[in-house]
Amino acid sequence: MGFYENHILPRIIDSACSTKPILKQREKIVPQAKGRVLEVGMGSAINLPFYNADNVEMVWGLEPSEGMRLKAAPRLSQSAFPVEWLGLPGEEIPLDDNAADTVLLTFTLCTIPDFAKALEQMRRVLKPGGKLLFSEHGSAPDEDVRKWQDRVNPVWKIFAGGCNINRDVPRLLKESGFKIESLDTMYLPGTPRVAAFQYWGVASER
Numbered sequence: 749m750g751f752y753e754n755h756i757l758p759r760i761i762d763s764a765c766s767t768k769p770i771l772k773q774r775e776k777i778v779p780q781a782k783g784r785v786l787e788v789g790m791g792s793a794i795n796l797p798f799y800n801a802d803n804v805e806m807v808w809g810l811e812p813s814e815g816m817r818l819k820a821a822p823r824l825s826q827s828a829f830p831v832e833w834l835g836l837p838g839e840e841i842p843l844d845d846n847a848a849d850t851v852l853l854t855f856t857l858c859t860i861p862d863f864a865k866a867l868e869q870m871r872r873v874l875k876p877g878g879k880l881l882f883s884e885h886g887s888a889p890d891e892d893v894r895k896w897q898d899r900v901n902p903v904w905k906i907f908a909g910g911c912n913i914n915r916d917v918p919r920l921l922k923e924s925g926f927k928i929e930s931l932d933t934m935y936l937p938g939t940p941r942v943a944a945f946q947y948w949g950v951a952s953e954r
């Protein structure tokens with residue numbers, strides 16, 4: 749890993765993922781996590797203060813980027829519950845079947861190259877009755893915005909650490925065998941519409 753991936757990109761991602769509207773999105777979903785939690789693409793651990801510590805036994809923080817794990821260190825040192833790093837991508841979750849009560853996915857599905865394989869892995873490690881909590885951005889419902897998303901995406905991806913702005917989050921979840929129990933959507937305020945459409949909710953195994 750080079751200087752850019754270890755030091756510059758983690759700062760850019762941490763700052764882009766810590767805007768006020770994005771923190772509000774986190775508030776809507778992260779406190780619902782309970783038990784043994786797998787957070788996929790934990791990044792710089794911005795979600796940690798949003799967990800309800802009374803309900804969380806521990807968190808596995810799956811994060812393939814060493815630079816992001818380094819950036820997360822100060823937040824981990826203040827955590828009220830144990831956090832264990834899994835330094836692998838979501839396509840290779842190194843946990844037993846049915847290990848997690850909750851899988852948390854925030855602003856990460858956009859970046860995972862083989863999202864179908866990663867979602868299959870999340871389903872495998874989620875206990876029967878467990879919940880997948882998600883807060884993601886993705887394809888917009890308005891055709892004109894969607895057209896721009898498709899046009900801009902190839903270039904966006906290069907500059908945004910592999911992030912795609914045009915993934916249809918509910919469709920990907922359903923196609924991977926998740927049942928969506930609740931779903932909310934909106935354009936994030938103060939963000940160019942091409943990158944602003946948000947999906948958040950709860951899914952479980954079908």
Ligand SMILES: C[S@@+](CC[C@H](N)C(=O)[O-])C[C@H]1O[C@@H](n2cnc3c(N)ncnc32)[C@H](O)[C@@H]1O
Nearest residue numbers: 765789790791813816837838854855856859860
């Ligand atoms: C935009 S950041 C979001 C980080 C964090 N989830 C958050 O809400 O702040 C996307 C994260 O996905 C991670 N990532 C990239 N490829 C991945 C993969 N194949 N599996 C899991 N995470 C991945 C990146 O290293 C990065 O930390």
